[in-house]
Amino acid sequence: MAHEELHLNLRNLTLDDYPQLKVLMDRIYEDIGGAWPKDTIKALVEQFPDGQICIEDSGELIAVALTVLVKYERFSNPHTYDDLILRNEKIWHNANGDSLYGLDVFIDPEYRGYRLGRRLYEARKELCRSMNLRAILAGGRIPSYHKYAKQYTPAEYIERVDRKEIYDPILTFQLSNDFQVTRLMHKYMPEDEKSLGYATLLEWNNILYTPPSSVLDVKKTQVRMGAVQWQMREFTSVEEVLKQVEYFVDALSDYKSDFALFPEFFNAPLMGLTDQLDQTRAIRFLAGFTEQFRNEMSEMAVSYNINIVTGSMPLLEDDRVYNVSYLCHRDGRVDEQRKIHITPHERRDWVIAGGDKFQVFDTDAGRVAIMICYDIEFPELGRIAASQGVDIICVPFWTDTKNSYLRVRHCAQARAIENECYVVITGSVGNLPKVENLDVQYAQSSVFSPSDFAFPHDAVMAETTPNTEMIMFSDMDLEKLKLVRNEGSVTNLKDRRVDLYDVKTNFVISPSGSDDS
Secondary structure, eight states, X not given: XXXXXXXXXXXXXXXXXXXXXXXXXXXXXXXXXXXXXXXXXXXXXXXXXXXXXXEEETTEEEEEEXXXXXXXXXXXXXXXXXXXXXXXXXXXXXXXXXXXXXXXXXXXXXXXXXXXHHHHHHHHHHHXXXXXXXXXXXXXXXXXXXXXXXXXXXXXXXXXXXXXXXXXXXXXXXXXXXXXXXXXXXXXXXXOTTTTTOEEEEEEEOTTOOOOOOGGGOOOSEEEEEEEEEEOOOOSOHHHHHHHHHHHHHHHHHTTOSEXXXXXXXXXXXXXXXXXXXXXXXXXHHHTTHHXXXXXXXXXXXXXXXXXXXXXXXXXXXTEEEEEEEEEOTTXXXXXXXXXXXXXXXXXXXXXXXXOEEEEEEEBXXXXXXXXXXXXXXXXXXXXXXXXXXXXXXEEOOOSSHHHHHHHHHHHHHHHHHHTSEXXXXXXXXXXXXXXXXXXXXXXXXXXXXXXXXXXXXXXXXXXXXXXXXXXXXXXXXHHHHHHHHHSSSOTTTTOOTTTOOOOOXXXXXXXXXXXX
């Protein structure tokens, strides 16, 4: 049939369709009993109308998918066709089920080649997502197995079909639609002579499934990120800096941001209040204010109901200086991340030491990692964060020249693509010639996403005007990350060759974001 003659319509099956459905099933299943009785179809349509899907061409029924609800724990384990088909050919349907069970998909042979089966499977997946069900299960016949039974065991046959060495009209199709074989079932349908009674237990997991819970326990999936592109300016006191910080926190909170991200060493102008000749003493002078910044920014997080990533600031501990960022949760908790990789300038002029612990933090708006400036230029940290399920990587940075900034930018975008997460970078701008090492700054703050159809074509969610003090917002959909990781055009995380290489660590990893580890 010429494709220009088609007039296809996807809809739900009704009982009025039964005469056409019977003709179609009798034709396709003549070897295993033909069509189900009208009462069986009537029960399906009445008990679960949304699960009965069909395609018609100019009013003629040409493809059908029949589905019921079941309990996952029961039907993800071995079962037989008779566990679904009760006496009088009534079909088991559990209105309180948490999964779909695909009873059947059949297509008029004259319409094969138009990928109608794929349309029906996609409709089932959308139904599964919309109903927040755990999975789609199915018992799949392997009708070509009888041709190979003398050569291969059923398990060997399935493996060869998976490797596309053998074509099976049902299993090949199911595997191409993202279903996974979880078990081989014996005597599933003994009358199925072509499959010799064997069947595969197939499963498609709904990665967006959220188990039932209290409304207050449900974590956000739509997250608004706010970032501050900070103007370096002369300050005469800590209070003056904190007043400017609170101004931005207030503004970001007014726009219902879930996060406020500040740049690396945003409070460094306070070094102008001490002797500039000895840079080691100057950075230790600045470290004397860190506890105050930590406490007051934590108080702002609670007061303004916003999670604050405090940029970074020097921390003096056991006579060593660290570059530390704090995550001030809006519930009052405070986590910290020390910069792991120290730049030559930091090591030479400020004698800063690198941290030895890397964390991914649980927040009420996703799992967050903090990589301070230079850290984002090392792909190993991004891969470790990805292995801990990171959603958002925050990168407070401080760069003086454009080529320095571009190192941060390009590496940040690479981390977003290769680890299929969001990456946010924000820095400082302006000139401050009276403070050593702060004479020039260059920054353009940005939010990067994975590079796939669900995201902007250039994988840039938002960005600021370069070298201008301003705030930036970006709305992030965490559900899209789940989809791209499992069903994207490419699946970077899934396709890693962990049989050939892996990232090993010699420092402490705290997946929960707890300070006790």
